Amino acid sequence: MSNEGVEIEFTGPFRKLSGERKIFLPLEHEVTLNEFIEILSRKFGDEFRKRVLDEAGKLDADRSIIIINGRIVDSTKETSYVVKPGDTVAFALSLAGGG
Amino acid sequence: MKGYAGKYLLVNLTSRKIVSKMLDEGMAVNFIGGYGFGARTLYDYVPAGVEPFSPDNVLAFWTGPLAGTIAPVSSKYAVFARSPLTGFFGFGISSGGFAFELKCAQWDGIIFTGRSDSPTYLFIDDENVELRDASHLWGRTTWETEQMIREELGDDTVRVAAIGPAGERLVRIGNITNDRNRQVGRTGMGAVMGSKNLKAVAVRGTRDVEVADPDGLMKFSMELNERLQGPKTEKYRVYGTPANILIHNKLGCLPSYNFQRGTFEYAEEVSGERMLKTHVRKIIACTNCAIACDHVNEVREGPYAGTVASMDYESLNMLGPCCGVRDLNAITKAVEICDTLGVDTISAGVIIAWAMECYEKGILSSEEVDGLDLRFGNSEAMLEALKKLCLREGKLGNLLAEGVKRASEIVGRGSEKFAIHCKGLEWGAYSMRSLKTSTLGFAVSIRGADYLRSGSYQVDVRGEVDRLKLDYSRGKIVCDGENLYAIIDSLIICKFARGIFSSVDELAKLYTLTTGIEMTGKQLLLAGERIHNLAKCFNIRHGASRKDDYPPPRAFEEEMPDDVVRGAKITREEYDEALNGYYDARGWTREGIPTAEKLLQLGLEKEAEEIAKYQVSHELKLTGAK
Numbered sequence: 015m016s017n018e019g020v021e022i023e024f025t026g027p028f029r030k031l032s033g034e035r036k037i038f039l040p041l042e043h044e045v046t047l048n049e050f051i052e053i054l055s056r057k058f059g060d061e062f063r064k065r066v067l068d069e070a071g072k073l074d075a076d077r078s079i080i081i082i083n084g085r086i087v088d089s090t091k092e093t094s095y096v097v098k099p100g101d102t103v104a105f106a107l108s109l110a111g112g113g
Numbered sequence: 114m115k116g117y118a119g120k121y122l123l124v125n126l127t128s129r130k131i132v133s134k135m136l137d138e139g140m141a142v143n144f145i146g147g148y149g150f151g152a153r154t155l156y157d158y159v160p161a162g163v164e165p166f167s168p169d170n171v172l173a174f175w176t177g178p179l180a181g182t183i184a185p186v187s188s189k190y191a192v193f194a195r196s197p198l199t200g201f202f203g204f205g206i207s208s209g210g211f212a213f214e215l216k217c218a219q220w221d222g223i224i225f226t227g228r229s230d231s232p233t234y235l236f237i238d239d240e241n242v243e244l245r246d247a248s249h250l251w252g253r254t255t256w257e258t259e260q261m262i263r264e265e266l267g268d269d270t271v272r273v274a275a276i277g278p279a280g281e282r283l284v285r286i287g288n289i290t291n292d293r294n295r296q297v298g299r300t301g302m303g304a305v306m307g308s309k310n311l312k313a314v315a316v317r318g319t320r321d322v323e324v325a326d327p328d329g330l331m332k333f334s335m336e337l338n339e340r341l342q343g344p345k346t347e348k349y350r351v352y353g354t355p356a357n358i359l360i361h362n363k364l365g366c367l368p369s370y371n372f373q374r375g376t377f378e379y380a381e382e383v384s385g386e387r388m389l390k391t392h393v394r395k396i397i398a399c400t401n402c403a404i405a406c407d408h409v410n411e412v413r414e415g416p417y418a419g420t421v422a423s424m425d426y427e428s429l430n431m432l433g434p435c436c437g438v439r440d441l442n443a444i445t446k447a448v449e450i451c452d453t454l455g456v457d458t459i460s461a462g463v464i465i466a467w468a469m470e471c472y473e474k475g476i477l478s479s480e481e482v483d484g485l486d487l488r489f490g491n492s493e494a495m496l497e498a499l500k501k502l503c504l505r506e507g508k509l510g511n512l513l514a515e516g517v518k519r520a521s522e523i524v525g526r527g528s529e530k531f532a533i534h535c536k537g538l539e540w541g542a543y544s545m546r547s548l549k550t551s552t553l554g555f556a557v558s559i560r561g562a563d564y565l566r567s568g569s570y571q572v573d574v575r576g577e578v579d580r581l582k583l584d585y586s587r588g589k590i591v592c593d594g595e596n597l598y599a600i601i602d603s604l605i606i607c608k609f610a611r612g613i614f615s616s617v618d619e620l621a622k623l624y625t626l627t628t629g630i631e632m633t634g635k636q637l638l639l640a641g642e643r644i645h646n647l648a649k650c651f652n653i654r655h656g657a658s659r660k661d662d663y664p665p666p667r668a669f670e671e672e673m674p675d676d677v678v679r680g681a682k683i684t685r686e687e688y689d690e691a692l693n694g695y696y697d698a699r700g701w702t703r704e705g706i707p708t709a710e711k712l713l714q715l716g717l718e719k720e721a722e723e724i725a726k727y728q729v730s731h732e733l734k735l736t737g738a739k
Contacts, residue, residue: 026385026386027352029386074344076344076345077344079574081364086364086574088575088576089575089577090577106356106359106363107352109360109574
């Protein structure tokens with residue numbers, strides 16, 4: 015994979031919002047996860063931000079999860095995450111089970 | 114005591130005597146309902162030595178205190194018996210409208226004992242209860258049975274819980290179906306029902322259920338309904354649980370090819386996203402539910418055109434990727450077969466996947482699989498094997514009908530290593546090696562490999578712990594989850610709604626508004642712990658010990674081949690440490706036996722006395738004393 019950007023996969027509502035299953039986003043340098051979400055929100059609209067963050071601007075693990083290089087972002091420690099060129103990132107609904 | 118009907122039915126199928134029994138308030142306060150009442154019933158009615166298909170086994174249907182009221186997501190009931198699949202605590206929970214109707218007929222539950230000498234069904238028409246002939250229904254599918262009973266009674270609003278031909282033939286994964294698409298799925302409760310010659314329970318309830326604080330309950334229920342239609346349940350409403358396929362695949366925790374792998378190369382083809390576009394015909398709700406999660410598929414073309422089946426993640430994955438099958442039409446057909454003939458989709462998928470692996474590895478011969486080309490991915494062979502299993506047809510059908518544990522023990526020749534189960538219950542759709550807290554929760558579960566007793570996968574998939582590691586601290590996570598879920602399953606409310614409650618205090622509030630019995634969240638959790646310990650005592654009585662709380666060999670012996678989790682497996686050391694952590698958190702011995710001190714603390718005096726004997730007996734075994 016190129017190191018000049020980030021591969022992003024979308025499932026569920028994120029696929030509908032972006033209109034894509036997968037995109038390649040050019041990225042020259044490391045950014046924080048919050049900055050990364052901001053970039054995507056500018057690209058796909060405010061609804062994207064609302065799907066990922068709650069009203070307080072925190073990751074909403076009841077609704078969505080973010081996976082960076084196969085590792086799930088811990089919603090309680092989101093500020094410590096960064097996204098850098100070469101990463102793969104996925105946005106998905108939080109997992110559901112148990113009727 | 115409001116909310117509860119205050120009475121239940123005791124039906125002796127041998128003598129055909131039907132008795133109304135009063136529900137004791139102490140039982141209500143200490144065991145809440147549902148799971149709690151089931152634990153009390155099994156412990157009190159099924160001593161050691163009672164075989165699951167014996168007339169001496171009981172079959173108990175219980176609702177919770179909220180069923181039949183305005184409280185949302187509460188139309189649920191549970192069925193209990195000693196499981197013919199595991200030999201331990203058996204139960205399953207179903208939704209739909211059956212529980213609401215039963216409570217409106219003014220019954221909290223039904224305990225069946227004995228065995229009818231001919232096929233029969235119970236008809237409850239408010240206070241009028243009778244056993245009716247079911248000879249003409251024997252051999253009919255679950256859907257046909259429901260329809261025929263409604264026609265016979267001249268009322269298409271009667272709710273029916275029925276078994277299919279599988280339960281009649283004592284297929285050990287036989288289930289019970291109500292409202293066409295809702296099942297008491299796991300641990301073979303339909304097979305116990307079949308062993309009693311009980312084809313169905315039909316209910317018509319026309320009375321109101323009184324609650325303690327109608328205005329307060331209405332206000333709180335309206336608030337909960339608003340939350341239920343909010344963002345926290347959108348995943349269930351819009352996408353349904355099949356949306357899990359792509360996420361699990363991305364994480365390398367999607368069981369495929371009989372759990373050999375954690376990814377499926379055709380995941381997109383069987384994804385919830387694809388299904389929503391091509392197969393979902395309608396989305397329906399259970400009685401009194403504001404979520405509406407039930408995604409009903411219809412096959413629109415090809416050889417299975419016209420097939421209709423309710424599809425969730427577990428069914429989809431176990432009859433799809435776990436069998437290497439990528440054809441959504443065939444998977445929908447497979448679920449329809451399970452639902453109509455009456456077997457658990459999860460167990461069925463795991464059993465067939467085991468047979469496929471054994472066939473590919475040359476352990477099962479062509480003759481032993483009745484000439485089927487039982488390779489992974491062959492959807493036609495999968496469907497044929499499934500029908501045989503449900504009807505006990507041929508060598509293969511009779512073998513698979515025993516469940517994966519027994520089937521592998523019958524076959525031997527190393528096939529036991531590929532049987533993915535715990536305590537005899539087939540594993541659900543969560544990878545063992547890449548969701549390790551989940552695996553601990555599955556393995557220690559009362560009813561066998563089970564994600565629904567603690568929800569311990571949640572900390573793994575939310576990234577709150579390192580899902581590829583296990584340690585001592587995971588034991589407390591599982592323990593706390595079990596106590597909470599014991600309450601959810603006793604009230605009984607839908608687990609899809611668990612995220613809308615801000616704390617367990619809100620569950621207690623719902624209970625108090627309904628019943629008038631003062632209850633705090635802390636007291637509820639203590640009841641959850643009591644219920645779980647009582648169920649564990651039942652398992653101890655029937656021979657359970659530490660050895661039964663381990664995942665199958667594949668979890669320890671094979672590394673995962675998928676890129677995202679390559680090399681992942683569980684070490685014995687880390688598992689033992691986590692299991693110790695679990696037993697310590699529970700206050701049990703390291704052999705997994707509740708201590709007298711713990712049981713007394715929970716008010717389980719007579720259980721403490723009995724379990725102490727097992728403790729002594731086990732210590733004697735360990736020291737080799739006679």
